[in-house]
Every structure is written in C-alpha cells, then in structure tokens.
Amino acid sequence: MTTTPGGTDTSSDPRTHPALYDLIFGHVYASATGAVVDHGxxxxxxDGPLTADELAARSGTQAGPLRRVMRLLAERGLFREGEGGAFALTGQGELLRSDVPGSQRAAVLWATHEMFRRSAEGLGDTLRTGRPGFDAAFGTPFFEYLAAAPEKARVFDDAITSATSDGVNEEVVRSYPFPGTGTVVDVAGGQGGLLRETLARHPGLTGVLFDRPGTVTDHLLDGEELKGRWRTEGGDVFTSVPEGGDLYLLKNILHNWSDEDCLRILGSIRRAMTPGSRLLVIDVVLPGDGSPHPAVGLDTVMLMLMEGRERTAAEFEDLLTRSGFRLNRVVPTAALPSVVEAEAV
Structure with missing residues (x-):
C-alpha cells in the first residue's frame, strides 16, 4: 500500500502509476539516451566502469549534468551505478556501443533525430488530416526529402542497416526452405545483404541484385565464395524488375508504401514472373486479433513518417491476390519479420 503523509491510500491513484509516467515522459528517456550515445x-x-567526472573529461561534457542523466538511465536499466559513483554498462546498455554485434547506436541516433522527433510531434495533426507528420513538418514526402539531403539520408540508412542486420538475414534464410537450384532476384535489395546470405547458404543458387543504380554500385557481393554466381541491375521497382527469376525476394519494402503504391510494386514484379514462380515478401506480419506485437509501435512510426503501414496476413493476402498472386503460407522467423510466400498465378 502507498499512502500520503496524511494516511490516504494512493495505490490506485492513476497519478502514481509508473506506466502512465513512462508514457508521459517517454520523450525524456529517449532524448537522454540519444544524448549519451551522441557523446560516445x-x-x-x-573497458569497465568510470565515474561521471572521468566520463566527462573523456567526452568533453559537464560532469554534473552527465551524472544526472546517467542516473536517470540507470533507473531504466541501461547503466548500473556502483560504489563511488562509477557507472557501468548493463547487458541492455552494451547494445548502445558502436562496436558490438547487433549495435543499436544508429537506431538510437535516428529515433532521436529531428526528422523523427518533429514527425512524432505532428501526430495530433495526423489524426485530424491523415497526412504524415513528416510531410507537415518538412513540407515534402519523406523519401523525396532524403534524396535531397544526403547527410540525413545516411542517418536513416545507418538505422535501417542496424535494424535489418546480418542477424535478421540469417534468421530469414534459416527459417525458409530455399530451393537447391535456380535464380533468386532480390528486388529493392539495397546493398545485397540478404542475397549474400542466401547464396552463401545455398551454393546451387545464382542471384540478381536489383535496386536503384546508385545503390547497387555499393553492393556487398564481392568474395571468392560467390564468384560468378551473381549480377547487379539498376532500375525503378515501380516500372520493371529483372525477368526470368525462379524466386523473388522483397524485404522490408511494402511496409514503406500505401496500398496503391504496393499494388504498383507487386504488379511490376508479377509482370516479370512466370506462373508458378514464387515471391517472398519479408516483412512484419501483425496479428489479426489485436493481440500485442512488438511492431505495433513501428506501425505508428510509419504513420508519422510516410504513407506506409504494417499489415496483417489478411491485408497482405488482399494485396497479393489483387496483383496476380496466391498466398501460400506465412513462415515465422526468430527475428521480427515473417516470410510471406506467394505464387504467381
């Protein structure tokens, strides 16, 4: 029981509820995390615990404010304060380092960047107009803005790379039964991390990496193991994609776009495919019954930034059916995305 000095029971008072305060002050915790990550x-x-004075001297910050912010984040489980005021990383805090597998440093810097923050501030207007908060804040659609601001595009690209790391690619390739032979076309495949993992695990496959011309030039497919088994091709996914593939991959793409744009993308892919060839849509699949899911928050992020959304299996099936595909199955993975297998009909 929690009581006031006068003896009143406050245990059911919503003003003392921790979850409510987490929501109210969530932006404070995020900003504090971004600040300590930005200062390294x-x-x-x-290499071990350091006091706020030591950290301040090495990072060019002020010890007093740093100590207070570190104390706040210690309460959130990112750091641990020991005897003598020395701070150490927790297991969760280790992910904020830049040099560890699965580092979330880039994701933190993106989520606390003005692009993200100002888009979130516009959610009230989004509820009224349906327009993404980003468009209202910056006066242009998200991807058009990034195309004209390379330094900010890099912040976003680094965050996406962090969120879709090799670990995610490994889980996707491990979870889905890829064929032993054939040609895999990775559509809008970025630098080819997923294609590289697929070809490395399945030596009988060949591959095509397809994305914007400026993107595929920075591919990750070089290496003796994959020599002679791949090629790159530049183009526009809304117009056409390479023909002749046996299996097409589309990872983390459809959630960026409205239903109308998804139909354009899927239509472009379907025109390149022959009946019976397969498409793997690798994306988050939300539960259809409203049960909690880690990507519900990501769906709100999409609402903030662009016309995209996270979808249920039924919503994916509707898009695929309207584009000339038949949904065969949804294969879960140990990572956040699932593999939605569809067949050209």
Missing part, C-alpha cells in the same frame, strides 16, 4: 558514453565504458 557507451563506448567509453567498454
């Missing part, structure tokens, strides 16, 4: 504090703690 987690990397400074890689």
């Amino acid at each position: 504090i987690p990397d400074l703690l890689a």
